[in-house]
Amino acid sequence: MEDILDQICRTIDEAADALLAVSHDIHANPELAFKEEHACRVLTGALAERGIRVESDVYTLPTAFDAELETRGDGPTVAVLAEYDALPGIGHACGHNLIATAALGATIGLHAVQARLPGRVRMIGTPAEERGGGKEVMARAGAFEGVDAAMMIHPAGFNMATMPSICVAEVSVIYHGRSAHASAMPHKGVNALDGVLLAYQAISNLRQHIRPTERIHGIITDGGQAPNIVPERAAADFYVRAANERALEALKPRVQACFEAGAKGSGCEVEVNWAGVDYLDINTNWPLAERFEAHATGLGRAFMTREEIESSFAGSTDMGNVSHRLPSIHPMLAAAPRNVVIHHPDFARWAGSEMGDQAALDGAKALAMTAAEYLLTPALQSEAARAFEVSKGLG
């Protein structure tokens, strides 16, 4: 095994320039969820160039792709996942160019030893992480059927074996009233903005009585056209977050009731549109996460303890949805100093920096070594499977 891991790391070192060119190209051309055409082309092109079989426009998403190595095929299947969408206005402030590059590098590293690997290795390009829940959409279309373990890395301001995470549901509401002259004929009007404000206030009241792990936050996206016109339409977007799926399902109807209260109090009609896909919390597969941490530690990275992770901030990712279907890991690698947080414009600069480059290359090596070890070690396979079964029982 040592010999295989060495060859993987050597291959990734040799491919470093090409890998970083891909990272910088995606970084310089940020694309929003579902529109990652350039990134998809660059990544699939890099795979095809090395003779790796890849198909794009898969599992209902035009910018998704699926590649498979020519391994021995006699064993479990491991999937390395790539994200490559960016954020509106602030580009790659979540550093998904590094996620894509790490996954590509891991695949290239594993490709060099494919004839010696049992099982199957796939690289799956998963668009639309920032909104739309691309992985959930792809999962429903069968993308992860037959996959025994899934892994990816995410950049951050520190090294962590997993990301503390919570669930999130997105909801848009539109209130429909009746316009009228706000001064001459106010009694003829039904004020849609009042509907939104009553709901907003009801949600503010609700916030006192939810768990510390829960969050409800929103913005008003339409508040009317002019002060002298009673708004006939008003709209708002909210995110509702909870620690796990059960808590989220319990919280959603309470928020729904606030929206309905807004309609009732203002005399409006309300349309409540919950997104078709909720993001679930991450069900970390610790046997795999620990092996990833060991490999990344071997590359010179210092990781947070589990206690430190538990007391850290919590974000949301559609990798959570994958992690409730099969053993999965979502470790974070430092690509920026500690005080720089993802989704801040500063993080976008670090995602294109030397520190970002190092995270992508270390990520590639640690992912590939973890994947190879998994395929070569039946004990790790059963440990991962057992931990997953236990987590489902507790879920």
Ligand SMILES: [Zn+2]
């Ligand atoms: Zn993000």
Ligand SMILES: [Zn+2]
């Ligand atoms: Zn992200």
